[in-house]
Amino acid sequence: MVENQRVVITGVGLTAPNGDNLADFRKALLEGVSGIEIFKTRYMPPVPAGVCHFDPYKHQTKKQSRRGTRAGAISIYCANEAVNDSGFDFENSRRDRAGVFIGITEHGNVETENEVYNLGQYNNDVKFWTHHHNPRTVANNPAGEVTLNMGVTGPHVCLGAACAAGNIGLIYGVQMLRLGEVDFAIAGGVSESIHTFGIFASFKSQNALAVHEDPTKASRPFDMDRNGIVVSEGGCLYTLERLEDAKARGAKIYGEIAGYAYNSDATDFVLPNPARQAECMRLALDRAAMTPADIDIVNTHGTGTNQGDEQECVAIREVFGGSGAHINNTKSFIGHAMGAAGALELAGNLPSFEDGLIHPTINLDNIDPECRLDNFVIDKPVHIGSIKSIINNSFGMLGINSVVVIRRFEN
């Protein structure tokens, strides 16, 4: 592929329940540190959840924070951290040639739910309904807040893609760079979902909300005792550049986005379809001109639901059975960060290119026989030396699958 079509990651900005930068996040993943805690939500008993503890005022004023949304605050933090990490001279760059592309599971539920609650304090008299409702709930809000904060005048958009969204934000950034629409992309995914009771209550009604007396053990994908999803907030945005631009400025290159795919099950609102998931993985591999045997790490989507975990294993077995690839899961540490999940989980694995380690899956004390896979990395990191490629799965409701293949950059 010609260099102006090759896209590389040059910066990472993130906030996860167990780390507010890549180094801390990676350290927690290697040391087995969960970020799940007990969280109070409205109308129901406290729930296990992943809460981020980044400083929202590091990159925005209190006034900006008050005006904006939690998703906007997460996005602003991650975008600034990523740009700083990239070493790119953003201040003096053409900001009409930069773009912000953020995957979201949903947006506006948090604001709407809080406003409806507050209106109830005023006998539902709508003259007390805030004039901030619309700018806070438009679907482009998180990305738009980044453009306001950073003076980006190129394109911005949020991509609604359920729990596949983090990868899809990244994919869209790659596409916009390849199209020549932008020269510098800030791309990934965010979620503020824990600040609505509705997501917890809905998963509970679906019998898919995790419960455990020890919150750090509540998120246990593929384990016999798994009983549902731990909802988390989080964000991870990358700076993406065309390879030729990154090389020209001597940028640090975390990895190359070698291939990607996203497709649709067209079968069910909530249930997965392993045949379509497998197709998605194969398509991403084909586009990367790689085979399953070329992949070192398969980072699973596994959320801790009975059927979802089993079905993903069916798909992985079909594609990667006997390939030698190692398997891990990041949600066991951070829960399900929804729109941020794909991007965050990829970030958790990116340092493998440098340290040769594969972070483990925790809380996998008694693996479900239906979820047995070769080379599942459990409890302790595995050192396999040279790691050259990662495939990252993210799947979501309405049958949306997204897969990204990242290759270690070698000149």
Add this chain to the structure above:
Amino acid sequence: MTGEGIRQAIIDIIREIVPDEDLSGIDAEKPLRDQIDLDSMDFLDIVMELRKRYSVEVPEQDYQELESMSSTVNYLLPKMESL
């Protein structure tokens, strides 16, 4: 509520809207928006907070009365002196 009480009530509201700003040196006779970073949405927050906290309505045609601290206090005094 006295004029001073109203002035303090307005300061409390503005402090919540622009928490980063120092409000100690506000000149009562100069337009508030020349001294503080207040945009039109912030201004609507002042109107909303007066409604929520004191049940005071400021109709749109009267918004100009809230230009300076002095004009704001004078405008609100008849509406709030009985509070």
